[in-house]
Amino acid sequence: MxxxxxxxxxxxxxxxxxxxxxxxxxxxxxxxxxxxxxxxxxxxxxxxxxxxxxxxxxxxxxxxxxxxxxxxxxxxxxxxxxxxxxxxxxxxxxxxxxxxxxxxxxxxxxxxxxxxxxxxxxxxxxxxxxxxxxxxxxxxxxxxxxxxxxxxxxxxxxxxxxxxxxxxxxxxxxxxxxxxxxxxxxxxxxxxxxxxxxxxxxxxxxxxxxxxxxxxxxxxxxxxxxxxxxxxxxxxxxxxxxxxxxxxxxxxxxxxxxxxxxxxxxxxxxxxxxxxxGNGSTSDTKIISIGTGSQRMSLTTQAVHFGKSSESDMVTRAVMKEEATAIINGITKIEHGATKANGQQTEKVLMLSPKARGDANPILLIDEDDVKAGHAASVGQVNEEQLYYLMSRGISRGEAERLIIHGFLDPVVSEIPLAGLREQLHRILERKLG
Structure with missing residues (x-):
């Protein structure tokens, strides 16, 4: 029990x-x-x-x-x-x-x-x-x-x-x-x-x-x-x-x-x-997610800078199907004294269904002047121009969508340090993408 x-x-x-x-x-x-x-x-x-x-x-x-x-x-x-x-x-x-x-x-x-x-x-x-x-x-x-x-x-x-x-x-x-x-x-x-x-x-x-x-x-x-x-x-x-x-x-x-x-x-x-x-410390975060069915997902990435000349980069890419919901939060915090720090973040969500939902919430909290910080966020459907281009080469719409989605997620998948796990990840992606 x-x-x-x-x-x-x-x-x-x-x-x-x-x-x-x-x-x-x-x-x-x-x-x-x-x-x-x-x-x-x-x-x-x-x-x-x-x-x-x-x-x-x-x-x-x-x-x-x-x-x-x-x-x-x-x-x-x-x-x-x-x-x-x-x-x-x-x-x-x-x-x-x-x-x-x-x-x-x-x-x-x-x-x-x-x-x-x-x-x-x-x-x-x-x-x-x-x-x-x-x-x-x-x-x-x-x-x-x-x-x-x-x-x-x-x-x-x-x-x-x-x-x-x-x-x-x-x-x-x-x-x-x-x-x-x-x-x-x-x-x-x-x-x-x-x-x-x-x-x-x-x-x-x-x-x-x-x-x-x-x-x-x-x-x-x-x-x-x-x-x-x-x-x-x-x-x-x-x-x-x-x-x-x-x-x-x-x-x-x-x-x-x-x-x-x-x-x-x-x-x-x-x-x-x-x-x-620490001074000169660096963080690189890459996250992918696929939501299906009625899943509810809260995905947060954070970088907190204390060290001088510290650098962080955060990338999150999510694909939402059916009635899945993803709330994606990116938080970059640069503390006072972290001069020359550089914090960047990107959140992108692809929605494959009218009932799917994806929210991207980039947040920058800056307590120091001599720094660099930036963010980018997008939520949308599969690009119709990309679909049209692939379909004009004889590829079906369904297969074209799959190619675009795999390309969308590949910046993370390709970084997995074991070939066996990359292959397993591809199998999981195929199953979740249907």
Whole structure:
């Protein structure tokens, strides 16, 4: 049975943590978060009444079965794993991590890849210094619930000057509608390190009427000169509500790249934010989404500039079909003292149905004079001139529309750092575009 909101709080969070034999500091930490969850309000995203969504289905702790080889994973999981074998891999099944693979070479260099639950025991200082410091547990009710209940999760530490050649894969998978499914991914990239990380969130919930809440968070900490590329593709069933908060904190000359495919089939609330603390830090965010049926989607991207000569670029492209609705918010904030900062953003929405809706809301908040900032936003139908041009070459109207849509989304798809995931993304796009 799922835990209703009214019965969840301080004692329930602490009891669950103790039942998993978590360290004392984490039990107390979750206890505090549980109390906050019973007091805080839901977030209030622009023009999206999420209070109507089923957000109190927290589930119960249902760990998957740990295995020692990828071949031993359930068939539904193996089908989602990518062919590239050189990189590291970590898999969460329902409420726990069940498999981790990391080469001896990377271990010898000091790279750490493990579940966040295990890292709380074995790398306590690193975890305590960073966990939910970019995404705070007192931001709102959903953040507090996540802090109290996150499970499995990923901890990745890349030591100073280490360059990981192949992308690290993480698969977050659920097939139990009553499981607590709240992974937290924590990445600490030390000075002058480089890493690409690829996350998939997928479900196989068949014949279920219950709602599964995927309440997840990502925190990336890029130390001075570090470069982190984070690619994510979410493709879960329509009985799943996808709540995903992503945060990156950048020190001097650090860089983060967000490449995100929001291809979930159910209601979606995501917020991807880069905090450019360091001078010369840079953030590049590319997000695509396709809405179908009666989906409701709130997609927010943010860049907050503190560092001098920091740069951010945010691009969101969405395609809305049938009666789907997307509220797309882009927020660039340049703080006082962030001289020579440059913040740019673009939001574009294609609507393929008269009943589809897309709102693009670019916001610039500038507290410094010596900066550059700009935005562009558009909402409309497929360009008739482009259609006519393609049809004049003997292409059917339907196929011409598909070509235009794929071209519209390609600036993000082409940036995915794994060929296998790009191919999978194309298959998902074909399915959603019909």
């Amino acid at each position: 799922s835990t209703p909101t009214t019965s969840f709080g301080r004692e329930a969070a602490a009891a669950l943590a103790r039942s998993k034999n978590e360290p004392a500091w984490l039990v107390a930490w979750r206890e505090e978060a549980g109390e906050l969850a019973s007091k805080l309000d839901l977030p209030k995203p622009e023009k999206m009444p999420i209070q109507r969504w089923t957000l109190d289905q927290y589930g119960t702790h249902r760990p998957g079965n740990a295995v020692t080889a990828a071949a031993e994973l359930p068939a539904a999981i193996n089908e989602l794993l990518l062919a590239e074998e050189q990189g590291a891999l970590i898999v969460q099944h329902n409420s726990s991590v069940v498999f981790t693979r990391l080469s001896e070479d990377l271990k010898a260099k000091g790279v750490v890849l493990t579940s966040l639950e295990e890292a709380a025991r074995t790398h306590e200082k690193l975890v305590r210094d960073h966990l939910m410091t970019a995404f705070a547990k007192d931001e709102h009710k959903l953040a507090a619930v996540h802090a109290a209940l996150w499970n499995g999760g990923v901890f990745l530490y890349v030591p100073r000057n280490v360059d990981i050649e192949f992308p690290i894969q993480a698969l977050m998978f659920a097939d139990d509608a009553e499981a607590t499914f709240m992974p937290h991914i924590l990445i600490v990239a030390d000075t002058n390190s480089r890493v690409s990380f690829v996350e998939q969130a997928a479900t196989l919930i068949e014949g279920e009427s219950a709602t599964l809440l995927h309440n997840s968070a990502v925190e990336v900490f890029a130390k001075a000169g570090a470069h982190v590329r984070y690619a994510a593709v979410h493709h879960m069933d329509d009985v799943v509500i996808d709540v995903s908060y992503r945060r990156a904190t950048l020190e001097n000359d650090a860089r983060v790249e967000w490449i995100v495919g929001e291809l979930h089939d159910g209601n979606t609330l995501t917020d991807t934010k880069s905090i450019l603390k």
